Amino acid sequence: MSHPTAPHTMTNDGSSHPIPNNKAKPPELELNLRPGVHMSPPRATARSPPGLSSHSPGNSMVGSPPTRGMDDLADCFAGSFTVTNAPNDINRPHPRFAQYKMKSSGSNQEHRRKRLLDHQKGKRDDLVNHARALAMGDFDEEKDEEEEEEEMDTSGEIRQRKLRKTYKNQLMLSEWLVEVPEDLEKNWLLLLCPEGRRNFVVAANGSTKVFSKSGKQVKSFPSNLPGGNRNQGRARNKYTILDCIYSESNGIFYILDMMCWDGYQYYDCDTEFRLSWVQQKFIENQDLRVRSRINPYSFQPLPVYQCKKESIADALNSPMPFNDHLDGLLIYHKEVHYMPGKTPLVGWIKGYMVPELLDIQVCEDLMDQRPADYGGMKTYLKKTYDRVERLKKADEDRLRADLEMMEGGH
Secondary structure (H helix, E strand, O other): OOOOOOOEOOOOOOOOOOOOOOOOOOOOOEOOOOOOOOOOOOOOOOOOOOOOOOOOOOOOOOOOOOOOOHHHHHHHHHHHOOOOOOOOOOOOOOOOHHHHHHHHHOOHHHHHHHHHHHHHHOOOOOHHHHHHHHHHOOOOHHHHOOOOOOOOOOOOOOOOOOOOOOOOOOOEEEEEOOOOOOOHHHHEEEEEEEOOEEEEEEEEOOEEEEEOOOOOEEEEEOOOOOOOOHHHOOOOOOOEEEEEEEEOOOOEEEEEEEEEEOOEEOOOOOHHHHHHHHHHHHHHOHHHOOOOOOOOOEEEEOOOEEOOHHHHHHHHOOOOOOOOOEEEEEEEEOOOOOOOEEEEEEEEEOHHHHHHHHOOOOOHHHHOOOOOOOOOHHHHOHHHHHHHHHHHHHHHHHHHHHHHHHHOOO
């Protein structure tokens, strides 16, 4: 598994250091780190988001040209060869024609995934101050009341996402997985999610507070999370921020993701690193799993799997790693940073949809979770499929209009 450079210290230093691209192959089934494997502690330097590579070279196909007569060959050269260096020569094919064909032939969800990965490379938000504000409550929520964002980006363009100084809309949310990523096995990770409530957990100032997706505080208690109880002191640089699913029946916070730990922020680290690092922290801090007077709720990380067919089949046809019923599957792109709001780089699918979408058979217990009126994904998720088709058509129409406008200028 590749690990980015050391995580960030909570200073206001805005220096940025490029991160070497480690190409080490990740483990096949789980990312749980083995006990006894020690990782270097984070260095006390802040940096900007690491440049994540979303480029994967295509496969070129080389073949022998068909046999031509001399006349045909001469006509071919006459039509394609001009002695000019002008980039927009009207004797050449339109420079955006190939680009138009390429973009209009692909899937809309796949294009938006690639655009978001490219977009996050140049993102330079003040993540250190943002994390500290969330931990310390150093903001006025009334000043940030805004309308709810649309469920999906209807323009087809990348929306500039503001880091809001409020507990509302701070979780990274998934989209229904309606188009299987082309690089699913290579670049995606799987988490099995139990039934429960999604929560934003902040441990700071000697207390642990739990917020709903809408930003409402629903719990406050001590915990053994760094910054989570008064016995640890109230240092401003000691705090933890987690993305969790809370199981009411078992009193367990299952950890989906980690944005900050003990004063170090991980928003701009890739998913593969964040998920492996949280596993390591819970190997080092077993007391977080045990209920006590000072830790009334158990905190437990969820296992992480590779998105290979064999791994998915084994995970779904084996006993669940929790006592609750399976709610669904979350798949994360390995390189995505933690971005509040909906993103196509995190996909969601129900267990009974796996055979239809991924062609992987699952146990009868999961198939029995199908609603009585379930008639397949395209029927059950008709609104989602229709919206994706509208976005795809709008993208094609816009590219076609751009092409016609540029051709009209000849």
